[in-house]
Amino acid sequence: MKKIYMIVIVLPLLLLAGCDALVSTMDKPAAMERTGTFKIVLKDKSGYLQKVYGSNVVSNAEVTLKSSTLGTEIDAESDSSGTVTVTGALSDQYLIAANRELSANEMLKATGTASVNYKLTNKDVGLITLDASSNSPIQIDMNAALGSSPLVLSELYVCGPSGAGNYYHDKYIEVYNNSDSVLYLDKILVAIVYVNSSLGISYVDDPNYVHTANIWMFPGNGKDYPIKPGQYVVCAEDAIDHRISAPNSIDLSKADFEFYKDDAPDVDNPAVPNMIKIFQSSGNDWAPAAEKGAIVLAQMSADSLISFSNQYLIPIDKVLDGVEYLDDVTQLSKKILTPKIDIGGTGGIQFYTGKSMERKIITKNGKQRLKDDNNSTLDFQVYQHPSPGYHNN
Amino acid sequence: MNKKYITFAVLLFSVSYNYGQQLKEPTDFFNTILQSRNEINSYYVGGNPAYLKYESSLEELYINSGYYNETGDFKKFTTPKTDRLYEISFSGKKSIDSQQVFRGSFGVQKVEYRDRDIMFSKNADSWNPFMMGDSVPGTSRFNGIIMKAEYGASLFNKYLLGVSFNYNVDDGLKKVFPHPVSDHRYIDARLGIGYLLNENLTFGGVACLSDHMEHIDYSTDQGYTTETILYKFRGYANPLLINKKEEARYSYDNNYSGYFTLSYKNNSMVSGALYFGGGIEQTSTKDDDNNPYSQGYFENTYYKGGVNAAVYPVSNLLIGLYYDFEINNMWARSPAYNVREMENSYPEHIVKIGAEYTASEKLHFGVEAGVDYADYDYKDYYSQIYWKARPVKTSIGAGAEYKICANFSALLTADYAHNSSSDNSYINNLQPGTSVNDLMRKNDILYYQSNYNQIAVSVVPSYYINSFGLIKLYVTYINNKPQNDIWPDGVKRETIDADLEFRLNVF
Numbered sequence: 001m002k003k004i005y006m007i008v009i010v011l012p013l014l015l016l017a018g019c020d021a022l023v024s025t026m027d028k029p030a031a032m033e034r035t036g037t038f039k040i041v042l043k044d045k046s047g048y049l050q051k052v053y054g055s056n057v058v059s060n061a062e063v064t065l066k067s068s069t070l071g072t073e074i075d076a077e078s079d080s081s082g083t084v085t086v087t088g089a090l091s092d093q094y095l096i097a098a099n100r101e102l103s104a105n106e107m108l109k110a111t112g113t114a115s116v117n118y119k120l121t122n123k124d125v126g127l128i129t130l131d132a133s134s135n136s137p138i139q140i141d142m143n144a145a146l147g148s149s150p151l152v153l154s155e156l157y158v159c160g161p162s163g164a165g166n167y168y169h170d171k172y173i174e175v176y177n178n179s180d181s182v183l184y185l186d187k188i189l190v191a192i193v194y195v196n197s198s199l200g201i202s203y204v205d206d207p208n209y210v211h212t213a214n215i216w217m218f219p220g221n222g223k224d225y226p227i228k229p230g231q232y233v234v235c236a237e238d239a240i241d242h243r244i245s246a247p248n249s250i251d252l253s254k255a256d257f258e259f260y261k262d263d264a265p266d267v268d269n270p271a272v273p274n275m276i277k278i279f280q281s282s283g284n285d286w287a288p289a290a291e292k293g294a295i296v297l298a299q300m301s302a303d304s305l306i307s308f309s310n311q312y313l314i315p316i317d318k319v320l321d322g323v324e325y326l327d328d329v330t331q332l333s334k335k336i337l338t339p340k341i342d343i344g345g346t347g348g349i350q351f352y353t354g355k356s357m358e359r360k361i362i363t364k365n366g367k368q369r370l371k372d373d374n375n376s377t378l379d380f381q382v383y384q385h386p387s388p389g390y391h392n393n
Numbered sequence: 394m395n396k397k398y399i400t401f402a403v404l405l406f407s408v409s410y411n412y413g414q415q416l417k418e419p420t421d422f423f424n425t426i427l428q429s430r431n432e433i434n435s436y437y438v439g440g441n442p443a444y445l446k447y448e449s450s451l452e453e454l455y456i457n458s459g460y461y462n463e464t465g466d467f468k469k470f471t472t473p474k475t476d477r478l479y480e481i482s483f484s485g486k487k488s489i490d491s492q493q494v495f496r497g498s499f500g501v502q503k504v505e506y507r508d509r510d511i512m513f514s515k516n517a518d519s520w521n522p523f524m525m526g527d528s529v530p531g532t533s534r535f536n537g538i539i540m541k542a543e544y545g546a547s548l549f550n551k552y553l554l555g556v557s558f559n560y561n562v563d564d565g566l567k568k569v570f571p572h573p574v575s576d577h578r579y580i581d582a583r584l585g586i587g588y589l590l591n592e593n594l595t596f597g598g599v600a601c602l603s604d605h606m607e608h609i610d611y612s613t614d615q616g617y618t619t620e621t622i623l624y625k626f627r628g629y630a631n632p633l634l635i636n637k638k639e640e641a642r643y644s645y646d647n648n649y650s651g652y653f654t655l656s657y658k659n660n661s662m663v664s665g666a667l668y669f670g671g672g673i674e675q676t677s678t679k680d681d682d683n684n685p686y687s688q689g690y691f692e693n694t695y696y697k698g699g700v701n702a703a704v705y706p707v708s709n710l711l712i713g714l715y716y717d718f719e720i721n722n723m724w725a726r727s728p729a730y731n732v733r734e735m736e737n738s739y740p741e742h743i744v745k746i747g748a749e750y751t752a753s754e755k756l757h758f759g760v761e762a763g764v765d766y767a768d769y770d771y772k773d774y775y776s777q778i779y780w781k782a783r784p785v786k787t788s789i790g791a792g793a794e795y796k797i798c799a800n801f802s803a804l805l806t807a808d809y810a811h812n813s814s815s816d817n818s819y820i821n822n823l824q825p826g827t828s829v830n831d832l833m834r835k836n837d838i839l840y841y842q843s844n845y846n847q848i849a850v851s852v853v854p855s856y857y858i859n860s861f862g863l864i865k866l867y868v869t870y871i872n873n874k875p876q877n878d879i880w881p882d883g884v885k886r887e888t889i890d891a892d893l894e895f896r897l898n899v900f
Contacts, residue, residue, distance in 0.1 A: 023647045023675040026690050028724055029731045033774035034823075036732075070631060088777070088823065090631075091730040132732045328637050348636045353620050 029133060033091055036132030040084040042098055044120055046144035048110035057082035058120055058142050061100035066344075066378050068093040068127075069330045073378070083137070091132045093332070095344045097373040098122045098140055101365075121145050126343030126375055127332070148372035150179035151188070152321045153297060154232060157356040157386035158288045159349045164246030166352065169267070171237040171287060172252060172388055173295060176359070177227045178370050185227055186220030188320070189302065190235065190275065193294035194311050195336040202336040209306070209313035210296055210322070210338065215278040216259060216286060217302055225273075230368070234388045235259065237286055239272040248354055250386055259286030278302050281310055290351050294337035296322035316340055323376045325349070325357055332377075344377025356386035361393050415559065416482050416500045416539050417459045419867035420890045422808040422849055425713025425747035426759035427792050430703060435587065438701045439654035439668030441599040442555030443585035445486075445545030446494045453862055454485045456895040457500075464507075465886035467845070467875050470834040471517035471524070473506035473533075482539070485899075496543040502563070504535040511624050513573055513609060514644070515565060522725050522735050522775070523678040523689040525609055525642050528622040529569050537563020537577070545585075553587030553597065565609075571621045571638060575609045587654070596655040601672070605646040612639040612682075625680075627689060627725075627734055628775035629834045630823070641682040648674040652697070665702035671695055678728075689734060693723035709751040713761070718742045727775075734775045741767040745788075758793035768816075769841055777822035778832070782841040784814040792851075804853035810846070817842040830879075844876040862896040 042058035050056050063084050065074040069092045076084045078098075099121050104114040120142040128138050154176035160168040173190070177183050192214035195202045203211040218225060227233055239258035242249035253269060260266055260274040264284035268274070280286065288295060297320040306313040316338060324337040325347030332345055349355045357380045359370040371379040383392040421428055436444035459480040466474065482500030489495055511526035515535060538561070545555035558581070565575035580603060587597030611623065623640055625633040650672025658664040674693040679685040699717035706712065719741050725734040742765070749759030765786040772779050792806030819829040819838060829835045851869040858864070871888040 023645050023677040023690075025675060026692070026726055028692070029726055029733050031732045032736075032772075033727060033730075033732045033734050034777050035774065069633060090775070091727055091732050093729075131730045133730060328635055330633065330635065350620050350636050350638055353636075 031133035033132055034088050036089075036091070036130075036135070038086040038089060038130045039137035040086070040096070040128070041137050041139045042078050042082045042084070042100075042122075043139055043141055045141045046110075046120065048102065048106065048120070048144055052106050052109045058098075058100055061098050061120070061142070063096065063098045064373075064378055065089070065094040065096050065130075068095060068332050068377070071329065086130065089130055091130055093127055093129050095126060095332075095375055095377045096122060096128050096140065097126070097375050097378050098142060099373065100142070102144065118144055121373070126339055148178055148369070149321045150177065150181070151183055151185075151227070151297060152176050152178050152359065152370055152372050153295060153323050154370055154391075155356060155358040155387065156288075156295065156323060156325060156346075157388070158293070158325070159290045159355055160352040161242070161246040161249035162352055162354040163248045164352070167242075167246045167249070168287065168290065168352075169238045169240075169285070170242040170246065170249045170252060170386075172255065172386070173235050173288075174358075174388060175227070175233045175235065175297065176370055177229050177231050178372060180229050180367075182226050182228055184220070184223050185218040185225040185233065186222050187299075187302070188218045189215055189278070189296075189298040189300065189314070190217070191215045191296050191298060191312075191314060192288050193296060193322075193324075193337050195293070204336050204338055206338065207316075207340075209308075209315055210298075210319060210341070211308065211311045211313060212296075213279065213281040213311045214286070215280075215302070215305070215312055215314075216275040217278050218257065219273055219276055232389050232391075233257070235275060236272070236388075238267040239269040240267055250388055252388060255388065261285055278305070279312055291327040291349065292325060292334075292347065294322060294324040294335075294342070296320075296337070296341065321372070323357075323380070325376070329377065342374055342376050344375040344379075346376040346380035346382065349382060354385060356383050356392075357381070358383055358387065358392055361391060416457075416484070416498060416541065417461060417478060417480050417502075417892070419853075419892045420849070420851065420869040420871070420888075422788070422790055422806065422851070423747065423759075423761050423792065424701065424715035424717075424743075424745045424763070425703070426711065426749040426761050427794060427804065427806065430711060430713065430749065433656070433664045433666050433701050433703050434658075435585075435595070435597055435654035435656045435666050435668070438656070438666035438699060439599060439652045439670075440583065440601070441585035441587065441597050441652070441654045441668075442543050442557035442583050443545055443553035443587040443597055443599070444654075444656070445496060445543050445555050445557075446488075446547070448486065448496065448543075450484075450486050450496070451896065452486050452488065454483065454897040454899045455498075456897065457482045457484070458893045460891045461888070462890075463886065463888040465873075466884045467840075467843075467873055467880060467886040468836065469518060469840045470510065470836040471512050473509035475505070475507035477505040477507065479503045484541075492548075493544070493546045495545075496541075498539075498541045500539040502535075502537050502539055502561075504537075504563070506533045506535075509533060513565075513567055513575065515575065515577055515607060520693065520721075520723055520737055521644075521676050521678075521691045522627055522773070523644070523676075523691065524626040525640075526624045526626075527567075527571060527573065527611070528624065529567075529571065531567055531569030533565055533567045535563045535565040535575075535577070537561055551589050553585070553589070553595075555583075555585040555587075557581075557583045557585075570619055571611060573609055573611045575607060577605070577607050579603070579605045585654075593659050594655070594657050596653070599652050599654060599670075601648070601650045601652075603646075603648040605644075605648075607642075607644040607646075609640075609642040611637075612641065625688065628773040629778045629832060629837065630773075630776035630821075640680060642678065642680050642688070643685065644676060644678045646674065646676040648672060650695075650697075662705050663703070665700065667698070667700040669696075669698035671697065687728040689728045690726040691723070692725075693721055695722070696720045711747075711749040711759070713745075713747040713749070715745040715747075715763070716743065732774070735771070735773050737769065737771045739767055739769045741765070755796040756793065758791070760789070760791045762789045763787070771838075779818075779820045779822075780829070780838045780842070781816055781818045782814045782838075783816040784812050784841065786810050786812040786847075788847075790849075800857040800859070802855050804851070804855075806849075806851040806853075808847075808849040810849075811844075812847065813844050814842045839877075839879050842877075843880065846874050846876060848872045860898070862898045863894075865894040865896070867892040867894070
């Protein structure tokens with residue numbers, strides 16, 4: 001009979017050994033999803049509104065919230081007390097873009113100079129949490145900033161075409177002049193942000209520099225390559241008609257620039273000016289990652305780049321624009337580009353689907369602009385087809 | 394060591410390395426009469442393994458070949474259009490000595506979910522809102538084995554002790570792109586005790602623990618040229634749609650329960666058994682292989698109980714009474730925030746009364762009537778969808794068993810049931826003014842709010858072969874047909890359930 005007792009004792013141990021994980025008990029939450037009312041309070045930290053109106057309340061600001069999980073967007077405007085009230089929203093992390101234009105008259109009263117293209121924006125906090133179990137209002141500090149960068153990355157097409165196997169040579173980026181003045185691309189740097197996925201290394205938390213192991217530069221000596229207001233410039237991996245090899249692809253033979261790697265068996269279209277390779281540690285061609293990665297434009301002398309291990313460092317304040325794209329856009333925790341440049345992430349595109357990421361068009365002060373709130377989750381849209389040299393809209 | 398103990402220990406050890414959900418059993422619509430009349434003890438009423446010696450099977454080797462096919466559009470969204478099962482199992486009971494009995498079984502099972510939309514989570518008919526699938530409809534199959542071992546012993550003439558283990562593993566495959574795979578492991582363990590107060594009355598208790606793991610893997614098919622959209626559900630609407638080819642999901646489910654059992658028998662005139670208890674089920678769902686993050690937590694606290702009794706006012710007449718209830722209180726928690734995603738509380742009560750008359754040694758027949766009542770109150774806070782339903786299912790059935798000759802007998806039963814749901818409601822606060830018909834998963838709600846008729850017919854012929862054993866065939870046909878206008882004309886759900894059983898006198 002003792003053997004029976006032993007069996008009865010041993011059996012539960014065998015059972016426990018077979019269990020993969022014991023589920024931790026949780027208490028039943030008191031709050032219910034989507035039933036909370038969230039309040040976001042906008043405060044001006046620049047002191048401009050205090051000087052002009054005697055209050056740091058930011059009224060009439062345009063606020064956009066985007067759920068990082070569901071992707072749903074909420075547009076709202078702050079009321080006279082600077083408060084934005086949101087009801088029925090899902091508890092989630094939200095990317096927030098809050099902007100209030102500062103008129104020349106307001107700038108005159110605040111600074112003594114009637115400056116234009118200034119705004120109050122949420123430079124420091126771009127990601128907030130709305131939690132239905134919390135009733136506390138969320139304060140967002142607003143700071144004065146210049147309007148958007150005059151030169152922006154307007155489109156990234158990196159996934160490869162559909163229906164052509166593993167063909168990936170038709171990648172390109174597109175640069176756009178988002179200002180009212182002629183700009184020059186000469187010596188502007190194009191860099192792919194460094195990440196080592198297999199080792200889990202990224203420098204997203206570096207407060208001062210963007211790390212890169214892939215830097216190219218626009219040719220020219222100062223004013224050789226102008227870009228007019230509203231002009232798109234296409235920089236192609238290979239400036240050829242890709243439809244010959246991939247019927248669903250595009251004709252890039254008339255691209256404005258080409259990434260030609262002269263130390264590798266790369267394609268060169270002599271009719272298209274070549275980008276200048278500063279440094280590329282590996283690969284036979286310029287080829288940003290297809291599903292997730294980040295690209296920046298920077299304005300600085302290539303000679304001033306700081307060498308670091310097998311990388312180069314670009315000071316964050318030299319970056320004109322940057323865009324990150326993710327395979328799973330709900331996973332912003334896996335970003336590799338500092339939020340100081342891009343707080344969000346566009347993408348959600350798989351290999352060889354022919355899809356492209358393009359900035360949204362907005363109208364500002366009666367003028368057509370590409371959206372640039374340094375939040376590619378909100379600024380970009382995914383389209384079914386690439387649009388080199390023009391906008392899908 | 395005694396040889397029988399060695400055999401037992403080897404069996405138990407092998408059980409701990411295998412697994413399964415339950416082996417299929419033939420459909421039986423009756424709870425008080427015919428085959429059910431032998432199941433009035435704490436082994437069946439309360440599932441107490443200490444009462445294994447009262448289990449009704451004989452000390453023979455049972456070889457069962459089972460087939461189950463359920464098909465039709467009268468179903469929930471999460472249910473496949475066709476649910477098919479093939480199974481072969483072997484089971485047997487053996488008295489080790491006058492005090493101990495052992496019963497073991499082993500089965501091989503293949504489950505097919507044909508024409509299933511989106512879902513790849515195997516048990517998507519549960520109330521757990523955290524489910525996963527992809528945009529490609531198609532057939533999934535799950536191949537697995539099931540093992541069960543039960544042991545019961547009498548101690549000091551007054552005490553009973555028993556344990557049982559059920560273990561099931563299977564691997565799943567969606568047969569169409571993106572070819573996700575899955576594996577499941579299910580362990581159910583029970584420890585039961587009993588005390589014989591006197592020769593009529595005995596009471597006991599049973600503690601149950603079950604552990605279930607599901608792992609879904611979307612990484613095996615690297616067909617880059619076709620796009621995959623993953624669906625991650627948290628509620629009836631607003632699934633997370635993710636363009637992604639690689640994903641892993643782990644779902645861990647623990648279920649703890651305990652029951653008090655009691656059974657009574659008085660000179661074959663009255664017998665009865667009851668059980669009462671409760672438990673808690675907890676499920677945690679996580680995604681990602683390398684850096685798992687929560688997709689949600691689900692919990693159900695439940696109470697269950699029931700009575701099964703038989704009275705013989707005269708020797709050839711049985712009056713049976715059956716009552717069973719369960720009260721569920723379930724809720725789910727957001728993966729990242731301390732808020733409720735859903736909540737559902739529903740009671741269910743089943744009452745049946747039957748009578749069986751033994752006309753002669755060759756013929757006995759019976760009738761049974763019953764009512765099944767439930768009251769659903771579902772609140773999907775994530776999707777802001779709230780629905781209610783109060784279905785009442787009334788049934789009446791009759792059956793007869795006739796011994797045609799010394800070796801051949803047949804059981805024939807028929808059952809008719811009507812389900813009528815009242816207090817139906819549907820509110821969608823995110824999309825006011827819309828109806829349930831605008832919801833992709835509308836059938837998950839309509840199914841509970843439907844009026845329908847059910848007809849079931851069973852035939853069970855048995856043939857005894859004196860020196861060999863017995864051959865028994867169970868065949869059941871079930872037809873469920875909705876009556877509401879909310880379902881298209883001609884919609885139904887049909888089931889064929891068949892088992893071929895061989896009993897061999899090999900012990």
